[in-house]
Amino acid sequence: MQETVVNKDNIPGALDWCVEQLRQQTVIAYPTEAVFGLGCDPDSETAVMQLLAFKQRPVEKGLILIAADYSQLKPYIADHALSVAQREKMFSSWPGPVTWVLPALPDTPRWLTGRFDTLAVRVSDHPLVQALCQKFGKPLVSTSANLSGQPPCRNVEEVLQQFGAHFPVLHGETGGRLNPSEIRDVISGDIIRQG
Template identity: 75%
Template sequence: MNLEVKNDNFMLCLDALHKNKVIAYPTEAVFGLGCNPDSETAVMKLLALKQRPAEKGLILIADTFAQLEPYVALQELSVTQKERMFASWPGPVTWVLPARPQTPRWLTGRFDSLAVRVTDHPLVKKLCREFGKPLVSTSANLSGQEPCRSAKEAYAQFGAEFPVLVGQTGGRANPSEIRDVLTGNQIRQG
C-alpha cells in the first residue's frame, strides 16, 4: 500500500512538471524547488514563489551530464577542468560552467554561465530520467524562511495542495558546494 502512495506521489510530481508547475523534492541536504528549465512560464512561477530576482541565475540538477549538455559550452573547458568536474559527480558539488549562447536568460540571469550538478540522490535521478531533462533546483523555502528538510516542512510552507515529492534528503548538513569550473575556486562552501 505504501509503495502505491509513493508511486502516485511520484506520478503527481512528474505530471506537474509536464504542466509547467513548480514542485518540491528532496536533494542531498534540503528540499529543492524545481520546474521545467525550458519553460519561461514555469521558471517565472518559481522565481515569484521564492521572491528571487531573475538576475541571480539558477542551478540545474540532472541524472546524467548528457541532460545538461544542451545548456553548457563543454568545448570551452580544458581536459583538466573536465576531469576535475566529472571526478566530483554524481554528488553534491555544483559547478558553474560557461553557458551556450542559446541558453535562456531566465536560467543564467545576468551571467554568461550556468550552475549545474549531476545528483546522486536516487529520487531526483529517477525524476530527471522520467522527465527526460534536468530540473531547476533552488532551496525550497519562502523568502526569509529556513530551507525545508522534510516533505512535512515543504507542505507547511507551500500548502497541502503543493506538489511535493515525498522522500528523504541525502542527510547532508549543508547545501551543495558551488565551484567555478574555469578557476576551480569555491563560490559556496558545502
C-alpha cells in the same frame, strides 16, 4: 461488482504524478542531498517565473540545473569550452553534492543564466532526483524549498507548512547532508559557496 484499480504511481506525492506536474509547467518540491528543492522545467519560462515568484528571487541571480547525468546538461552548457583537466575535475565530484559553474551556450535562456554568461549545474547522486530527471527526460531547475526569510525545508511536512497543503511534493527523504551543495567555478577552480 467491479473493483476500482488505483494506480499507485499516479497519486499525489508519487514519482509519476510529480513528472506529470512538471509536464504541466507546475513547480514541485523534491528531496535532494541536504534539503528539499523547488524545481520545474528549465525550458518553460512560465514555470521558472512561477518558481522565482515563490522564492521572491530576482531573475538576474541565475539558477542551478540539477540532472541525472552530464548528457542532460549538454543542451545548456558550452562543453566544448572545457579542457580535459577541467572536465575530469568536475566528473570526479559527480554524481554528488558539488555544483559547478560552467560557460553557458549563447542560446541558453536568460531566465536560467540571469545576468551571467555561465550556468550552475549539478549531477545529483540522490536516487529520487536521479529517478525524477530520468523519467522527466531532462534536468530540473533546482533551488532550496523555502519562502524568503524562512529556513530551507528538510521534510515533506515543512514544505507543506511553508507552501500550502496542496503544493506538489515528491515524497521521500533527503540525503541527510547538513549543508547545501558546494558551488565551484570550473574555469578558475574558485569555491563560490562552501558545502
